[in-house]
Structure formats: structure tokens, C-alpha cells
Amino acid sequence: MEALYAACVGLMTTCGIFMMLRGHTFTLVMGLLMCSYAVNLFLFGSGGLTLDAPAILGQAKQHADPLPQALVLTAIVIGFAMTAFAVILAMRGRADLGNDHVDGEEPMDPLAKPSVPTQETK
């Protein structure tokens, strides 16, 4: 179970980082979302993985560490708020800057042929 769990966290983080490196706000938000799912799983696992163990004392002989669950709950709430803000900011950036690249302009492609300048001046 541990290996599967670790592989899931690792895979999600990898995907998240890959998407974050794309340089556009939309993929960046998706990447952050992936990474925050991965980090929530990671936090959940940080107290040790157990089966059939409630996180409340006195309910069973064996109980799970309740603290990581509290931490994950907080992290989820904060993650939601931050993602909502990031989405709104990305939309605002798209509107203000005219494109969704994180630097505010598409990087120049040295191989591209010189073309007629576009009329878009936002």
C-alpha cells in the first residue's frame, strides 16, 4: 500500500511540475492544482498509513494519528481559496495584457518568419 500511495503522490507532483513549467497562466493554475492535491495526500500520509483505524480515541483498539487529518483539512481550505484567487488573477491578466503568458507577452520565436504585425493592441 505504501509503495502505491507514494507512487501516486510522486506521479501527481511530476505532472503538476510539468504543467507549471509551461509558462501560461492556465496550465500554471492546473499544475498548482495537481501539486496541491499531491501535497494534501502527502500530508495525509505523513502520520503513517493505517487501515480500519478511526482518528478518534476510544473508538477502536488501534487509532490513526488525527493531527495530519486536521492539517489536510486546513490545507484544502487554504488551497481552494488560493486557487480561486489565482484563476481570477489569470483572467484579469488575460484581459489586461492581451495574452495568458506569465511574462505578459509571448516570447519571441527566433525561427519564426517575419510576418505582418497584427492589429491587436491591448
Place this chain on the structure above:
Amino acid sequence: MKLVDHIAVLPVLLPFLAAILLILPPLQGRIQWQRSFAIAANLLLLIISVWLLVTINNQGIQVYALGNWQAPFGISLVADTMAALMLLLTSVLGLSAHLYACAGDDARGSFFHPLFMFQLMGINGAFLTGDAFNMFVFFEILLIASYALMIHGGGKQRTQANIHYVFLNLIGSTLFLFALGTLYGTLGTLNFADMADRVAYLPTEQLPLAKAGGLLLLAIFGLKAALLPLQFWLPRTYSAATPAVAALFAIMTKVGIYSIWRIHGVIFGEQAGELANMAQAWLWPLAFLTLAMGCIGVLASQSLRLLVANLVIISVGTLLMAVAINTEQTTAAALYYLIHSTLVAAALFLIAGIVQQLRGKAEDRFVTARKIAKPAFIGTCFFIAALTVIGMPPFSGFVGKALLLKSTIDQPQMAWFWGAILIAGLISLVTLARAGTTLFWRSQGNQVTSESTPALQIVGVVILLACFPLLVAFGGPVTELTQQAAAQLYQGITLTAGAM
């Protein structure tokens, strides 16, 4: 329970309640009422921080268990002298920045006052907390408020700088959680005092994991504090924000430095066994290079706001070098320097804001433009702030740097430290002299710009400028306090752990 028992939680509660009240109907939408209420809340916060400092001085460290859940399971707030000094600094800074903003900057967008209060709540909480996860939560509170404050007033340039700032910090928050998960998995606790106790007894196979967690934390605090490879966001962000917000942000890099002190100076400090001083090897060269980068940035700046933002990087480099030396003497001196450098950076940001208004289209760029209407007053303000930031007598910059130099006199790194600080001082002197002459003396034609400066903006700047002579005049008591803070920082961990 008397009110004095709850004093440690008041600096968090007060801005929180003030922010909520500012959104509710009686105050909502009435900018004049909001201004008076917010200034009153700021004054009250100032009084509470002084009171907290006095209480700690009389009764020792205040530990406040939230909801009466005892540590290490509950979250505790720990108010020692260092935290109280940082709170006092925040409230002075908050008050003057807020007064400046009330002259009209706050009306450029909505919700300035509540956001400002939430920001203060986050900063105060980050200074007071005694628990690593709680520190994350307060970091997020101060960050989400700062995201919105930074973009306050709108505009293309701000949006662009804000996108970088927000996404970098969101990535930072994700890494912060990974670090906390790793540390919880190895140490089994997130309470600072408890962590300091357990880190020395880690089983050998857990050591690399704990080290990875600790160093990941260093990277995150380095991002907040603008340590070298992670400092590129700072100049653009700070120079794009409105002056009042930039002035408040002067404390934000210090939150990062404070956290490095708490975590890497103390928890992974001398007593940490195998992991003792693990951050120092990274911190020293990076801090040195940060200082060098700040100097290059200062020389290359083309406007006063960019110049001040790069001066912030120089102060970060200086402070982190002192943190890397990590002795009680140096920490005490660095704390004095921290107080002074935060105040002077804020003062310079406010002055840059005034200069920008006065010079019309030339803004605060270093180009010859029309004469400023009454250059004497703002010129004097700039001169005082410049002398302070360079470290010339008679103001607090000189005392701060002298203390720092004196405290490192018998350290092996002394030569590098002295050289770096003195050369950085010289470079700031050259660039500020150039900036001052261009902005106030060189002018084109006889026409005079006609803009005037609102009284509230002047009050904001004067409050900050008044701190520099005061820091020198009361240098004795202030250095005693910083000494006490440093002493508590290094013993405090075992002390509070013993009480639990």
C-alpha cells in the same frame, strides 16, 4: 481571567475584528468613516504592542494556549521580546503607511482598509505563533491580503508584476506544505519548542529526511526574504505597488528572516545534534551574493522606487549574513539593524511616492525634468532618509552598522563581513547622491510643477523619519531590549519546553 492574560492574542484578534467590522454595513462604502476607524485601530494596535513589550519585560515570556488546548497538541502563541519588538515595528509601520494611504491612495480601488487590516493580522500572527503549521496558516493570510493589496489601484504594470508575485508564492506555499509534512513525519510534532527538543534524538535513518524538510523550509523562507536565487520578483513587485503598500511590504521580507532565525537559528541550531547549523553552509554564501546582487541592482536602477527596492535586497543580504554567523551578539545587533532598515525602507518608499506625484510625467525616474514646487521639505526628508540608509552618523543606520561590525570582530568571517557591508555602504552613498542631485537640483527651464503634497502623506513620512533620531537617542534601552531578545531566542526554546 483578566485581560492581561489574553494580551498575547490581542495583536491578532484586534486587526481581525477591525477588518470584519470594516466590511459590515455601517462602515462599508463610507470612506471617511473607514479611514477614521482604521487609524483608530492602528493606534490601538500600537498601544497594545507597547503594552505587550512592557508585560514581557516585567513577567517574562507569555505563552498563550489557544482554546486552552495544551501544547504540543494544541496551538500556542509565544510572545517573547523578539516577537514583541517585531510587533511594535509592524504597528509603527502600519500606522504611518496607513496615514499616507488615507490621503487618497485608498480610494483608487475597493476594500483597501479591510485588506490592510487582514495583512496586519497575518504579519502579527506569523511573529507570534509557536507552531510551524500555524505559521503556514498566518503566512497564507498575510499573502492573500498582500496579493490583493499589491494589485490595488489596477493597471497593466501592476497586473503583470502581480502574476509573478502570486504564482511564485503559491508554488512556495505548496513546497511549504511538503516541508511541513516531511518534518511532521520525522519529528512527530510541529510545535517549535517540541521540535527543538526532539531534533537532537532523531534516529539515524530519519536524519536525511529531516534535513531535506529543514532545507526545503529554508528555500521557502528564502523566497519570502528574497534570498539570492529567489529575489528576482522583489524589485518589480515593490516598485509596482502603491507607495503605502510598498512601505508595508518592507516588513514582509523581514517575516522570512525572522522565520529563518526561529527555525534554522534555534531549532536546527547548536543543540540539534547531527543536524546542527545545517543551514549555515548555504546561508552564508547566498547571503553574501544577495548583498552583491543588491549592489548591482542599486547601481542599475533607473527610478527611485526601483532603487529603494534594491536597497531592501541589500538590507536582506546584510541581515542574512548576520543570521548565518548565528551568535547571540550578532543576533542582537542584527535585530537593531532590522528595526532600522525596515523603517528606513518604508520611509524611502513613501518619499518616492511623494516625489512621483510632484514631478508630473517624469515621475520618479532619474531624468532632468521641471523644477519641483517646494523642494526644500521633501529634499530634506530624502536627505535624512538617505543618510540613515547609507549608515552615516548621526542617525540610526550608523549605530546599526557599527553594532553589526563590532559584534563580528572575533568571528572567522569578519573580513568578508566588514568588506561587504562597508562597500555596500559606499555604493549606496554614490547612487543616492546621484539620485538626490537628479531629482532635486537638476532641472530644465524655469517652469515649476504645481502639484502639492497632502498633509496626511507628510505626517506618514514624518512619523517614520522621527524614529531615526529616537532610535539613536534611546539607543541604550533599545539595544538592551535587542540583547534580551537575542538571549531569550537562544535559551527560550528549552525554557518554554520546560514549562509545557
